[in-house]
Amino acid sequence: MSQAKLAHHFESVEQQFDTAKLGMWIFLLTEIMFFSVLFVAYTVYRASHADAFQYASQFLDTNLGAANTLLLLLSSFTAAWAVRCAQLGQKRGLMLNLLVTVVCALGFMGIKYHEYSHKYHEGLLWGGARHSIFKADPAQVLPEMKHGHEGGGESVWESHHVETMDPALKKQVGIFFGIYFCLTGLHGIHVLVGIGVMLWLLWRASRDHFGPDNFTAVDLGALYWHLVDLIWIFLFPLLYLIS
Amino acid sequence: MTHAHDPSLNYLNCRKGLRSWLGTLDHKRIGVMYMWSIIASMILGGILAMLIRAELWAPNNGDPAQAVLSQDTYNQFFTLHGAIMIFLVIIPSIPAALGNFVLPMMLGAKDVAFPRINRLSYHLYLIGAALLVVSILTGGLDTGWTFYAPYSTTTETSVVVAVFGAFVLGFSSIFTGxxxxxxxxxxxPPGMGWFKMPLFLWALYATSIIQILATPVLGLALMLIAVERIMGVGIFNPELGGDPVLFQHLFWFYSHPAVYVMILPAMGVLSECFATFSRKHIFGYRFIAYSSIAIAIFSFIVWGHHMFVSGQSQLASVIFSALTFSVAIPSAIKVFNWVATMYKGSVSLDTPMLYALSVIWLFGIGGLTGLFLATLSTDIHLHDTYFVVAHFHFVMVGSALFSFLAGVHYWWPKMFGVMYREWPGRIACAVSFVGFNLTFIPQFLAGTHGMPRRYWDYHPMYEPYNKVSTIGAVILGLGLVWALVNLLRSFGSGRQAPANPWGAATLEWMTPSPAPPHNFDFAPAVGDPYDMDLVRYDESIDGYVPVRPHPDDPHIPLVEPAEQEDEQ
Structure with a gap:
């Protein structure tokens, strides 16, 4: 296990570690401000169009959302455990925990992909999308979207009476899906970055880069991962559990 | 370091070649590269400004044949002038160029905390600047620098590239902060409590808080514009049920605090200049320090004053108006303290000090006219007129840019180890000052008579104002070019700069000029940053030396342990 390398501009390893950690916390602050834009948009539209949001939320699959929540909670736990293993110098435990974290994150993305593609096929998109069934002007809705897709039983279109829906409400449902895809998309990008970080940590761990005196990178990577997890903890109820 | 004791080695000559610059981790080199990039951008933005003023020299009477620029070209030029001057020049000017160079030295440190992120910040700046240039070449940009929806989501110009450029520049700014x-x-360093920091550092700290908290909001709001254009997500599009006013809120939530990203570090430079060139301890240290933080906090709760006519609720407008007035308090505290610092000081009118004195006048006008715009009833009349244009130029150019020039002249000897000639510097400052006032005071008058901003043509009644304004712009341009030429000439004919040419007591002057690769050959002890009695004038080098030099390093004053203990 290697010692931490002291960069030339620091006085001590402690100072270097504290500095890195404060830097990460401030970066996480900027991340929160970054997401806050969409949370504000969500709040504004939900406050002014509560009905539309409640209606639109039914189209989201709560079970899949819950499964993803559990996956991320588990991955956050293993990320924290990985830090502990690094501090104790347990290489095997460190690598195992990082691996579970990556697997959970990949599982999350898999489920997310399933949800996205389902919504795309059903036309559950924002109002400006080509395949959207929530276009303000019914004449613009593509004919195949009205009748569902081949082999796919009863379409969402029929079950929720989109055709007879008030056009104003329909626009707002489109906005809901716009916000849904922006928020989960931005979060998804962060998950992908997190997977990259975890794989990098795994590679470094395999080369004995970490130990009781040198676990800064694992610590910071885990901090980032916890934030990604935490944002999902807010997204899940705000998007899936409106009633 | 092995070369630390070779006195001929400094950060400029320790390594050579373009790669040693672009790949450097040294905060001084990054700061210097930022400075040259900013000056290059300023020249580009300045040329656009001159073309705009040429177009406005005379009214076109609605006839494109009489115009210097076509309507579309005019729209693109004022947009690019604004976008370049704000995102590429004023926002990074003092923090990224001067701050990067000075901040670690003022702390007696060898570098900033994260040199690699610092380098990344500069590379992002270059990428962002390149993207803005690409947007010019691929269809231009005609939204105004504000990117207001829904125009920005429907115009044919290359908005996506431009907003992506601004997004990247935002991250450059965040990483610096x-x-x-x-x-x-x-x-x-040991001994430097918060209240022993030079005031420039307080100013940079307050600036950085704004940069990290506000910039991400702009970044994502601009990304939503791009997403809207590419995929039709209608969050700001009323046709799809979206709300364009929401974009204005998000935009100004960043862009109002951004005004303080421009002015706060400028105020920090001024605090250094007034103390140094008055040879007197800064007056009201704590007040100036706290007022920086106060301005940073206020900056987040006043954005709605840009939106009095947007249709936001009247209650919101009243609250935003009242809060906006409160910003005047910490701003005035600073000005009064600078004036009080000069009182009974031995004031020397060197070039940086002349710029600083100019700013008191220009910021006074810029700040006070801001109060007119913060008042609801007068703002309805003045909104979107040349009064607004004149007001923000007084603050952004008259205050922030002149302070940048003060700082460049002040730290130039430390950056390059040469002295520019004083008299041409002073005259260039005076010419710029006259030109600036001549350019923008007539715009206040035109604005109060109702001349709208951003128009390609105007009623002939505004012609006298515009004539004077264009003449003033030419004079201002000459003054700025003169200052630049004077600075550049110092490389050929400037005399060798002493370590401490102005007699300041902050740490960056306690090391040779230009600075050694790692800033200090010997870690300096920390005294009061404004205790001018620590240094005395030495005629033989035409500079200042410590009254009691440290036995290990003649550049560093010996600070008694007792002096270190008082105050935190």
Missing amino acids: LNFIVTIHKMR
């Missing part, structure tokens, strides 16, 4: 906050928290 992050670096500064962490550096100030974790790398102050």
Whole structure:
């Protein structure tokens, strides 16, 4: 296990570690401000169009959302455990925990992909999308979207009476899906970055880069991962559990 | 370091070649590269400004044949002038160029906390600048620098490239701010409590808080514009049920605080200049320090004053108006303290001080006219007129840019180890000052008579104002070019700069000029940054030396342990 390398501009390893950690916390602050834009948009539209949001939320699959929540909670736990293993110098435990974290994150993305593609096929998109069934002007809705897709039983279109829906409400449902895809998309990008970080940590761990005196990178990577997890903890109820 | 004791080696000549610059981790080199990039951008933005003023020299009477620029070209030029001057020049000017160079030295440190992120910040700046240039070449940009929806989501010009450029530049700014906050928290030397920091560092700290908290909001709001254009997500599009006013809120939530990203570090430079060139301890240290933080906090709760006519609720407008007035308090505290610092000081009118004195006048006008615009009833009349244009130029150019020039002249000897000639510097400052006032005071008058901003043509009644304004712009341009030429000439004919040419007591002057690769050959002891009695004038080098030099390093004053203990 290697010692931490002291960069030339620091006085001590402690100072270097504290500095890195404060830097990460401030970066996480900027991340929160970054997401806050969409949370504000969500709040504004939900406050002014509560009905539309409640209606639109039914189209989201709560079970899949819950499964993803559990996956991320588990991955956050293993990320924290990985830090502990690094501090104790347990290489095997460190690598195992990082691996579970990556697997959970990949599982999350898999489920997310399933949800996205389902919504795309059903036309559950924002109002400006080509395949959207929530276009303000019914004449613009593509004919195949009205009748569902081949082999796919009863379409969402029929079950929720989109055709007879008030056009104003329909626009707002489109906005809901716009916000849904922006928020989960931005979060998804962060998950992908997190997977990259975890794989990098795994590679470094395999080369004995970490130990009781040198676990800064694992610590910071885990901090980032916890934030990604935490944002999902807010997204899940705000998007899936409106009633 | 092995070369630390070779006195001929400094950060400029220790390594050579373009790669040693672009790949450097040295905060001084990054700061200097930022400075040249900013000056290059300023020249580009300045040329656009001159073309705009040429177009406005005379009314076109609605006839494109009489015009210097076509309507579309005019729209693109004022947009690019604004976008370049704000995102590429004024926002990074003092923090990224001067701050990067000076901040670690003021702390007696070898570098900022994260040198690699610092380098990344500069590379992002270059990428962002390149993207803005690409947007010019691929269809231009005609939204105004504000990118207001729904026009920005429907116009044919290359908005996506431009907003992506602004997004990248935002991250450049965030990383600089992050670096500064962490550096100030974790790398102050022993003996330097918060209230022993030079006031420039307080100003940079306050600036950085705004950069890290506000910039991400702009970044994502601009990304939503891009997403809207590419995929039709209608969050700001009323046709799809979206709300364009929401974009204005998000935009100004960043862009109002951004005004303080421009002015706060400028105020920090002024605090240094007034103390140094008055040879007197800064008056009201704590008030100036706290007022920086107060301005940073206020900056987040006043954005709605840009939106009095947007249709936001009247109650919101009243609250935003009242809060906006409160910003005047910390701003005035600073000005009064600078004036009080000069009182009974031995004031020397060197070039940086002349710029600083200009700013008191220009910021006074810029700040006070801001109060007119913060008043609801007068703002309805003045909104979107040349009064607004004149007001923000007084603050952004008259205050922020003149302070940048003050700072460039002040730290030039430390950056390059040469002295520019004083008299041409002073005259260039005076010419710029006259030209600036001549350019923008007539715009106040035109604005109060109702001349709208951003128009390609105007009623002939505004012609006299515009004539004077264009003449003033030419004079201002000459003054700025003169200042630049004077600075550049110092490389050929300037005399060798002493370590401490102005007699300041902050740490960056306690090391040779230009600075050694790692800033200090010997870690300096920390005294009061404004105790001018620590240094005395030495005629033989035409500079200042410590009254009691440290036995290990003649550049560093010996600070008694007792002096270090008082105050935190």
